[in-house]
Amino acid sequence: MVQGTGSNVGKSLIVAGLCRLFANRGLKVRPFKPQNMSNNAAVTADGGEIGRAQALQAMGCRERLSVHMNPVLLKPETDTGAQVIVQGKRFGTMRAREYGTQKATLLPKVLESFSEIESGANLVLVEGAGSPAEINLRAGDIANMGFAEAADLPVVLCGDIDRGGVIASLVGTHSVLENDERERIRAFFVNRFRGDTGLFTEGMRQIEARTGWSSLGVVPWFSDASKLPAEDALGLENGAGRGPVKIVVPVISRIANFDDLDPLRMEEGVTLELIQPGTPLPGDATLVLLPGSKSTVGDLAFFRSQGWDVDLKAHHRRGGHILGICGGYQMLGRTIADPEGIEGAPGTVEGLGYLDVETILTPEKSLVEAAGKHLLTGAEVSGYEIHIGRTSGPDCGRPMLHIREASGAPKLDGAVSGDGRVCGTYLHGLFTADSFRQAYLQGFGATSDLAYDVSIDAVLDDLASHLETSMDIARMLEIARAR
Missing domain, CATH: 3.40.50.880 (Class I glutamine amidotransferase (GATase) domain)
Structure with a gap:
């Protein structure tokens, strides 16, 4: 399971790239996200809806979309309420406080979907939501450590250096977690580094020393990420063309x-x-x-x-x-x-x-x-x-x-x-x-010669190569096999 030190640290993109990387190695790999929040949904072959990020990850895996890839989807309708989608179908509309008291009741459905995704797969890559450091949301959690514990999953933690404070965010996450949750995190990596990654060698050493977690590497900035579909409206950008x-x-x-x-x-x-x-x-x-x-x-x-x-x-x-x-x-x-x-x-x-x-x-x-x-x-x-x-x-x-x-x-x-x-x-x-x-x-x-699906597929292959050269993939597989 890939968790992050916060929202928008690049978890979705990393998982999509890893999906393609392992698929290119011949593994039957599938994505999974127990709980997602997005109004950018995809329609599945089995007649439901899931978050757009899981649709991209499924494309990385070369797998058909399934409602079980994202069993709980929250679609905000107001600043305080959202439509709740469970296994692809509308479950109801709840205010945030109401959902907070009800989410634990959805864990059986989430585990049922995980079992469906896990069946027949060599590897399942699970994406967390937000951060496990949000310990105020830990009770009844189905998105991060609550799910990792229920499914007995090893975790790797992603930090984002581009927003600054990555040492504090990783070490701070370590400090607020319970001991068994710290132990569940087997490794970490730093995402979105601009420039010479060798300049952060001492930073990585400090994180390892203060957390006891092993390093999976520093992932350089991937400029073609903007060509891939964004899930969060905050990621919306104007086009590159000037036609x-x-x-x-x-x-x-x-x-x-x-x-x-x-x-x-x-x-x-x-x-x-x-x-x-x-x-x-x-x-x-x-x-x-x-x-x-x-x-x-x-x-x-x-x-x-x-x-x-x-x-x-x-x-x-x-x-x-x-x-x-x-x-x-x-x-x-x-x-x-x-x-x-x-x-x-x-x-x-x-x-x-x-x-x-x-x-x-x-x-x-x-x-x-x-x-x-x-x-x-x-x-x-x-x-x-x-x-x-x-x-x-x-x-x-x-x-x-x-x-x-x-x-x-x-x-x-x-x-x-x-x-x-x-x-x-x-x-x-x-x-x-x-x-x-x-x-x-x-x-x-206007004239166009863009082959859109082909171009997205090529970006996923480039992302997979990007991660192959910057992350300790052998160590990641070792962690997954240890489950």
Whole structure:
């Protein structure tokens, strides 16, 4: 199990790289994370949802996604509450305090899923959440030491030198743990070192001397990490391209499934600009993309509070194009009705009005993989749906996509305005399909030769090589075999 001295120290990326490293050695390796918190989810082949990081790790392993790879997923809906997903399905919505008292009851399900993942595997790489040093959360813990103890797992600890204070964070973690937890940690490593790693030799010696843990090495900064899908919205970055097609994305407060943006970020012909709260939408945008949301009604109010509704009206008046995906699609309609109070008080709110459609939020969640074609260009698309609500209306008579779900059922998806400049769809991941992305961007005058999936696969191989040369992999396998 890979635990960290804190959140965002690079655990997810390290595990993804190790997954590919061991898979390349011919091992049947699988990822596992007992509890995750993210609004960036992936739909699994067995009809559930897991955190995006475990989806990337599964790709590293060359394994199909399973709900058992991440049995508990928390999807924040407010600052104090989250939707709780257990083994891929909605379990309920809880406030943080309520979940704190209930999480221990989920341990049997977590161990059941771990048994499923472990069965038939040569190696399971488990990722912790946050830090075991958060001893105020230790009671009933299923994310770090509580799970490691229940499953009897050896632990290696990751520290992040890029944020500073890595010696204090590693030694401090040692100091606050109980004796049996310290003993469970067999080794540590330091991540994200910029420059000559030899300059930190004395630092590593000091950590070893003060903790008694052995060193697995210093991992240098991996610059291509930004090309891999991010799970946390805090990791969202503008694209590297500076092309003539300018796509702007307002970063709403509960942005979800923002991996939709990753292929666009890598396009040389595209300038992808993420607009942070407090900043107006630029007047020179080619396309405004409204992303998915975990709380559509709340994020629609947030969108208006930023004045972005006024900016969007000006953009449309200038002849600009608009695309809404999932929650963004719902916002573009005339109304959003929430009769059962799923997202707050029951009622109906006025949408942005760019599509002649209406949405009714319903408790049932659509969780399906799908593939099909873009009706305007005939280009192939593939992706997944993960949403609540049904959308209907006159503009649905001009659908954006014709898709076929994994069950084989065909259907029309989305809506297009009469002038063709405003489109909406429920299909996430459509930009990962090279043929669709190329055809779509060509409509704005940009050319593309990016093979997205191939490029991600190559980055995973490079990451595996990066870890092979910087970490004591033999020692890590020795630790795993000692279980």
